[in-house]
Amino acid sequence: MTSSSSRSSSGGEKVTASHILIKHQGSRRKASWKDPEGHVISNTTKDAAVSQLKSLREDIVSGKAKFEDVAATHSDCSSAKRGGDLGPFGKGQMQKPFEEATYALKVGEISDIVETDSGVHIIKRTA
Secondary structure (H helix, E strand, O other): OOOOOOOOOOOOOOEEEEEEEEOOOOOOOOOEOOEOOOHHHHOOOHHHHHHHHHHHHHHHHOOOOOHHHHHHHHOOOHHHHHOOEEEEEOOOOOOHHHHHHHHHOOOOOEOOOEEEOOEEEEEEEOO
């Protein structure tokens, strides 16, 4: 398969990634599987969400915690039930900042904080 910069869903390279999402009061939807009424999310500032995510990232990078375990307990995305696994996706399927960060990672790498309309994320490229 040749590496193509095609943006069509049929010809583009797919990536596989997991993520940890922390929602905050600026997120487009203020509810999650662990906060169905959105009470905690509505009272979480973006700065607090970023701070929490940075701390979680440090635990993962230092080896104190596994990415999948942290995702399962802390992520506001329903993918938490799968250790943060989003499965494979191609270009144009995710919000632009998320997509660009994921495609820039090498397999096994973990991103810095990535902001989208959904909240703040760290992303681990898995394939």
